[in-house]
Amino acid sequence: MRGAILGVLGVLLVGCGENSLPGGSDDACPTDELGEGGARVFVLQPRVDPAHFESYDSYRAHLVGLVETHVSPCLAMDRPNVIVFPENTGLSAGFLGSRGETARVSNGALPAFLTLGGQYTKPIDFYKSKWPEAPLPTQILLGLTDTAWRAFHETNQAIVKETGAWLVSSTNVSGRVERSEDPAEIAALADPDLEDVPYVYVARDPAVYNAAFVYGPDGEIVTSRKKPYPILMEEVDLALTPGPLREAVPMDIGPLGVGIVTSKDAWMPDMVDRLAALGADVFVQPEAFSGWTLPESPDEPNAWAPDILSQSTMAAVQKHGAVRYGVVPHLTGNLFDLPFDGQSIVVGDVVPGEARRAYVGQNEMGGVIEVAPWVMADPGENDSAATLESRRATLRAVGEELLPAGVQKNQYVETVIAADLDPALPFPMEAAGAPGALGASQALQGTGDAEQSHPALAWGGGGPLVLAFQEGSRGATRVLVATSEDEGKTFGMPHPAASGGEAQITPAVLAAGDHVYVAYQERSAGGARVACVLSTDRGKTFGAPVFLPSEGMTPDAWLPALASAKGRVFLAYVDGSSGNERVVLARAPEGTLDFEVQPIEGTKMHPGPNIRNNQWAPAVAALGDEVAVSWVDFRSYNWDVFLARSVDGGMGFGAPVRVDDGTDTPERLHDDPSLLFVPGGGAVTVALGWSDMRKREPNATARVSLVSGNVIGQGRKLGEGPAEASAFRPRLVALGAGSLAAVWQDDRTGGKDVYLATSVDGGASFGAEKRLDDGGDGPSYQTGPAAAANGIGAMVVAWEDTRSGRRRIRWVAGKP
Structure with a gap:
């Protein structure tokens, strides 16, 4: 064997x-x-x-x-x-x-x-x-x-x-x-x-x-x-x-x-x-x-x-x-x-x-x-x-x-x-396994056999369900967009988000009514810039890209994240052009690309002795006048999860606070933050998910915590996999008032699978996890999950899937 x-x-x-x-x-x-x-x-x-x-x-x-x-x-x-x-x-x-x-x-x-x-x-x-x-x-x-x-x-x-x-x-x-x-x-x-x-x-x-x-x-x-x-x-x-x-x-x-x-x-x-x-x-x-x-x-x-x-x-x-x-x-x-x-x-x-x-x-x-x-x-x-x-x-x-x-x-x-x-060899060809918790998955049609990766999903505000992803070989990738008008039963033909011959990677997507935003990184000999394009016709066509500012002579901007509320669009990203990676936030009126950019914190670099006090992997969420931005931060020689909140529509932010519960053990490793304002209830509560490695253990766990006012909750492990299994990339979506879903990548079976768990108490607890993908029990791998929901019970999940021999995007939609 x-x-x-x-x-x-x-x-x-x-x-x-x-x-x-x-x-x-x-x-x-x-x-x-x-x-x-x-x-x-x-x-x-x-x-x-x-x-x-x-x-x-x-x-x-x-x-x-x-x-x-x-x-x-x-x-x-x-x-x-x-x-x-x-x-x-x-x-x-x-x-x-x-x-x-x-x-x-x-x-x-x-x-x-x-x-x-x-x-x-x-x-x-x-x-x-x-x-x-x-x-x-x-x-x-x-x-x-x-x-x-x-x-x-x-x-x-x-x-x-x-x-x-x-x-x-x-x-x-x-x-x-x-x-x-x-x-x-x-x-x-x-x-x-x-x-x-x-x-x-x-x-x-x-x-x-x-x-x-x-x-x-x-x-x-x-x-x-x-x-x-x-x-x-x-x-x-x-x-x-x-x-x-x-x-x-x-x-x-x-x-x-x-x-x-x-x-x-x-x-x-x-x-x-x-x-x-x-x-x-x-x-x-x-x-x-x-x-x-x-x-x-x-x-x-x-x-x-x-x-x-x-x-x-x-x-x-x-x-x-x-x-x-x-x-x-x-x-x-x-x-x-x-x-x-x-x-x-x-x-x-x-x-x-x-x-x-x-x-x-x-x-x-x-x-x-x-x-x-x-x-x-x-x-x-x-x-x-x-x-x-x-x-x-x-x-x-x-x-x-x-x-x-x-x-x-x-x-x-x-x-x-x-x-x-030989990394060019195809992955093993595998037949589909039993349907997952939302049913059998589907592959996008009419896209050839090039590598696809980094799916991003958006669904809300009466707009279409939008899927963005990158396609192509190393150094020659482009961002494509596909839309669904039937709650994810089908997707239309993918098409480019923007023209141009430069490499495009790591898309983020936002759907707000008829407006669809796609942000991504564009790479050229002049550096790496975050670009954003806007569609005013539900994702059918996009205008010319706007490039977000970067402080250095040679831009080095990464990992855009999008959110919107109350007629405003928020775009968070990492600006590393100064040599120190800092999270910044751009704001624009909805329906425009007129972004104004500000740092979340006032200084470009925290005081020493840690000269590599970088910030990475931003996530952003918005509800009314409340805006929250989360990221992982190396200011204490450990990668911890930080959160900053604004109550005036992103005009100003309070001091960032550490919100993970990784204790003070050395060399803490946290990544992949996901951020969500919990729907319903009284006090505005934020749910955060992240990948967590603590106490120098060999495995990673996916965790969720709640922040209500100034009270930071205890992180809770998602799923009941064995202790030696790792779980990465938790993604949180709102299903309805007080109802959440968490999706993550899990290796408990020895491969790489996607799991789902739901909460009916605003994220205070989660029910038993269910396997979401239908990749079977052989060597086919499901990685990089993305999720979106319409706020009234339905959700869609997409991931990278190797069963065809190449990494290709598959998705599944339904009600958990």
Whole structure:
């Protein structure tokens, strides 16, 4: 069964040789079963060892040796090869040579790094004269540029020359490095260990980033991605600069549309959502995690690092229909007192009924294509009666032994895993299953077979039922609109919302009487702008788009959301053009596009120390003179749900308040807010839904809370799926006075399904959930649900559906 389905998915496993190292014989490598499609991806997990960074030769010999032994014999001859290294592969290069000798015998990473400052005085003085305001850690990193970049960059070029593969690897380096033959720069920067130095590498940018570099098969750097979310140690101890969020776009690496999310970036909803919306089909997450089986903090003795890792790329593959695969290479080894540990992994779409152990100390789960071994097998593999608690206790004890002072210090696994990935292959063709809670779904007619995604629905005010969505391939999508005049029984032929050759994504839609508004993001070489078009004939035709303002020279606007009340239209969106993502609100008289824009909060950026205090994923609702805007917010180094309310038609807003109940556990992750004024009753009450990951659990839940006046209710989990199941994207609609419906994406069956629950008490409680889609029990996936209701009991739900082999929009209408 597994082999058959993996063949359909275009995946081959590699698990060969000692410690799963490919190589050694023809039988140990993947066979070529994919024809001309896809790419072979090698995931390298090197171990940090002081012997590897004594010299340029030892640094290169280690990494090139891994490739020559375990990659070169397994290279595909009929498709591109991609080699992926973990985060900070170039970190140890700064300790090379005689100038690093003193640092190499240090007992701690930070003292070792600071020791380099006294050994690189000449190059540090060179850069200090150019950029005297640079902080000490930056001065040291700039001073290391020639040595560290020479080792890192030229080793990568040697590997590409050996293999002809694409290569992804990361290090901490200036934002721009150039090779120079200038005698003065050679004299100032050349390594004294080298003779007759003909060139040096010179930093031309005073900012230093944690950056991933992509090398093409010709050995040249094709592009790079700078990490926008450095961890606190990177910000404080190394003074690294956050990368620009606008670089979070997919890149073509052979046939793969790759989104690079370096370590912490993979947990950040703005990074993940941007890349998924732009059509990334493979996420690559270079990782350097610490203490794989050990708690990061004594305050959280039971936190389990593999569970935390499961919230990143693995969750993105499950949540986003566009993302077919995730690749996570791990660095291992003790760098002085810093323990790097983990298991590299390749994941893909979950096949219902199939589960494998992913990481040690976890129960089996779906979607695991290949995972690297840890230093010992999970105790549960040999003892089925072992409890999760006892298994983790055993693994923790071994983790302690691997630390610098342990009896097995630095005996982490160095390995290589690989898989053949082809995101262009169709999804499995699946027949429809039993009808869902609202009956059998339908597909839109007359739209060919191009990918469709991001449905948005609107229905109200005596107007038509309107469905907007995006269609097309990555970088060439357009927003289409279809309308229904029979309460969703049928939809007319979809037609473009706006003309033009630029890419259009992530539509929002509003129906208010005969007026239909469609907002979307338009992408061009000049940036990303939110546009809005208006129809005055119930969605049959649309006028020219109006572009919403963006503060920066290069616009970077995202995720429009629409609402209307009392003859006014409200458009919320994210403006990231200043480098900091802020939610703004635009207002216009109904029937016009005469928008006036104001920020929800008065400042562009909250005060430090968190310079990445971004806002994301706005939702907006309106009732009479009341307007509410909700979003997720990173101001406290956690993604929390905030709400701001206006009582004067959006002219002014009160101070935003946090409304989720995720407690104060670290690294809270909330996303996908949905917002609704509860119909009926006395005091104006707002219902909010969101996706919730708390206490560093591996799964997400869909939750709903009520806010009445200044009273914030407790979040309640939607659905009764098992604890290990995840639920995303709750969407709330009003069915009538005091009556609500919640719709969400749920993976309790191992696949991706859409569920429904209703409330008859204004959202205070919800009845038993019902499965809404009719996608069956096989590997067909229903993602990204949207919902709308007419306020008198009827509703319609649309979603992305893969049963035809491609993501296509399906919908169902009825009364729950």
